[in-house]
Amino acid sequence: MTKVSTISRRRLLQAGAGAAAFTLAAPPILRAQDVLRFGHLTPRTGFLGPLGEYAAMASKLAVDEINAAGGVLGRPIELLQEDSVNPQTASTKAERMIERDKVACIVGEISSASGLAIGQVAQRTGTLFMNTGCNSDALRGSDCQKFMFHIEAQNSMYVKSIGQYYVREGLVNGKSWYSMTADYAFGHDLLKVAKRFMESNGGSFAGSALVPTDATDFSAYLLEIRAAKPDLVILNLAGQQTTNFFKQYAEFGLDFPLGGFGFDMALAWAAGKGNFVGSWPSVWHHLVDTDSSRQFVSAFTERHGKPPENQAWGDYNAIKIIAQSMQETGSTDSADIVRHLESGATFDVLKTREGYFRASDHQFMNEMYGITALPADQVKNQWDIFTSSEAVPGKDESLELIAATGDENACTFPG
């Protein structure tokens, strides 16, 4: 109390006048009402936190590049970044960003459960939400929303793209798999798709273990796998578990081929050369050889001292796509952007072919890659620890070849 009373009325008036003068004199670029706000919500702590950090770095880079090039419709973008933590918090923060901060859109998320929560807020408030990391098919099917778009590939795309590779390598027909599945929504969804794929391609399961998401030690599972003698071990684990598994798989000297239907490069980098093995699907990786991809990799590496990984790709391109759409439609209104994205507009996402959003379920159609770990003696540095297949689908094939069909994953947008 005493502190307040020591500020004289005169001082207060002076300060107020000064502030007003500053506001009036400031160039338009600093005036709050001209700034276009983008909300970025993604897990920054917890088991998805490490991936969320790539998302945060990449979204910042995208915004800085857009602002350096003059912003969107002459307005600079202000990026509000927050830790989404869990579905409840994600939903509360999304509401706050929309109601209080008046963001034009929300970008981000990795956890499918949080993505679902943000999608519902987006739908209720009529605000665009671009999902950059949730893979669950249900988000594009039974839970689809008119205002929710998905640049991240869905589980079906991961399964079908790398599945074709396993078929070619003779690891499917008449063969048996051992699957390790994280015991939560993402894992269950993936297991369902994997089973469908196996059944339609003449394979079977030698064993299937559900793994609690907080398990760190896999020695018990390794003994089971060793006894089951599968032709392929399929790993659909959560976050860092994959890294732990790589390290312990090498530790126990098991050499059944390894693969899976979800993959994040950061986890392979953390496992390191020699420990990282197998063939995996990827939505993008830093060795994709196109002009725009090389540019992104060098800008990111220059800023952060390490190359971007696939999660960075999602958030970087999501922001670029929204900014480009606003520029093309001349509007920042979510309803206009939704119409534009549904119209089949194409976007460069650092690959050989441009991609587009499928109007039926808002899934982004674009190329994917199969990557295979290099043997330890061929690895030159800690980042380039794999080789990549050509883009899938091939250049004369439809991009929809690897996506879930309408029958497999039907979406009816709620009215």
Place this chain on the structure above:
Amino acid sequence: MLFVMQLLNGLLDGVYYLLIALGLSLIFSLGGIINLAHGAFYAIGAYLTLVLAPRLGFGGALVVSPVLVAMLGMLVERFLFTRYYRLDPLYSLLLTFGLAMVAEQALRMIFGAAPLSYSIPDFLRGQVFIGDFIYSRYRVFLIVIAAACVGGLWLLLEKSAFGRVVRAGVQDPDMVGALGISLRPYMAAVAGIGIGLAGLAGVLLAPIYTIHPAMGAEILTPAFVVVVIGGLGSFWGVVLAALLVGLVKGAMVGLGFSAFSTAAIYFLMLAILLLRPRGLFGERITRFE
């Protein structure tokens, strides 16, 4: 046969929790501090390995990082814990919870949120076969070190003058004071040893677990379960509880109920607390009753 292997493997797994749980138990028994930052010291031990191993080798890091972590622990004891010994444990719970968050965020700021890579040193790679039982050579090494530490700690607590004062301090600090013995240096030493053991666990597990800022929180919960099952103030209770937890986990995987392997240890805790509210061998510590 496979099931027997699972039980054996589970027993050995339990040893990893032990290094963390023993320290937790010691620090609580003597000072009444529930050290939620214990996992953070484990994480610091692992990160120190990354920093030190390129210069000193894995062997050097194995010796130096736990010592550095122990010194850090003694600093924390000297400047923070000492203010909370005589207060309700709730206050120290808040303190160490905050400390854990500060440590985790500091690691994130210094090393980045992305997990970092570290592998088993070449001379410890490979597997050992006993009949059809396969085990990793590194884990044999890990268990030998852990068993040596547990044995050493037991000797220190049970057979030395130092240990006698510590045990008396656990039971009745006021009486120890009345006898003219200041517990202060003993408390500092116990915090150093307990926290140093957590640091050692960090070094030992760095080659087979993922090194990331939240790794401390990841290991803390099962360690707490072990302490609660074992009973406060009981050395062998904690040892037995660690083995029991590993055994139950291994059995669940062996029986095909892997999804419930984590839930099972909480049920185990519940069952034991219903039968023995102080844990397996928990002693009656008057001031906590």
